[in-house]
Amino acid sequence: MLHYFVMKQQTGRVQEILAHPNVKLDVVRQTDGYTALHIAAQVGSADMIALLIDAGIDKEARAFAPEERPIHVAVRAGAISAVKKLVELGASxxxxxxxxxxxxxxxxxxxxxxxxxxxxxxxxxxxxxxxxxxxxxxxxxxxxxxxxxxxxxxxxxx
Structure with missing residues (x-):
């Protein structure tokens, strides 16, 4: 569900999920290995990126082949604000x-x-x-x- 709400940029729902004590941030989408942070990077949402990184998601997580990290996904999507936010929050x-x-x-x-x-x-x-x-x-x-x-x-x- 986290991936879906990140993709739809539903901040309130994402905050609800992140507030759950047993939330698993390392869950990947079966089709491509994207974490919720990859999705936030793909849709160019600097706010979602900040929420997820603040919650402790791995900012250097690798997707399936070609093993892209969230910053690669943001660049491929042309998401300037996402790239800025990722680097600002510690992505290489x-x-x-x-x-x-x-x-x-x-x-x-x-x-x-x-x-x-x-x-x-x-x-x-x-x-x-x-x-x-x-x-x-x-x-x-x-x-x-x-x-x-x-x-x-x-x-x-x-």
């Missing part, structure tokens, strides 16, 4: 997924490219030199996708 801007992709790699592969997200991640301290499992930096990911303009490539070039 350089978390690795199962393919060793950082959130910056995920932003670099989005089509169309979201320059605002890339700039935010860099401002938050994202490492532009990290290589993923394919030995590619975010700049190389952008180059290979061929969807970005010069501005995005310039942002990611050290």
């Amino acid at each position: 801007v350089n978390s690795l997924d199962g393919g060793r992709n950082t959130p910056l790699h995920i932003a670099a592969e989005r089509n169309p490219i979201d320059l605002t997200m890339i700039e935010l991640l860099l401002d938050l301290g994202a490492d532009r030199d990290v290589q993923n499992m394919s030995r590619k930096t975010p700049a190389e990911v952008i180059r290979d996708t061929g969807t970005a303009g010069a501005e995005a490539r310039t942002l990611l070039t050290p």
Whole structure:
């Protein structure tokens, strides 16, 4: 039920569930391994993210393949406020997924490219030199996708 109410952004219901003494925060959705925090990140709800992290949910929990963490999900969804809140509350801007992709790699592969997200991640301290499992930096990911303009490539070039 927690996942459902987070997805629907029903704050009151989520608070009721979190107040229960035996609430299990590590429950994952069977289809993708998402925790309630992954869902909050996906829908871009900074308020839900704060509620869940304050309740003790694991901010670095991995979903099923590709083992994305909530911050990866927020970047993939283009949820700027969710990314800001996750990092503000302790999530790593350089978390690795199962393919060793950082959130910056995920932003670099989005089509169309979201320059605002890339700039935010860099401002938050994202490492532009990290290589993923394919030995590619975010700049190389952008180059290979061929969807970005010069501005995005310039942002990611050290």
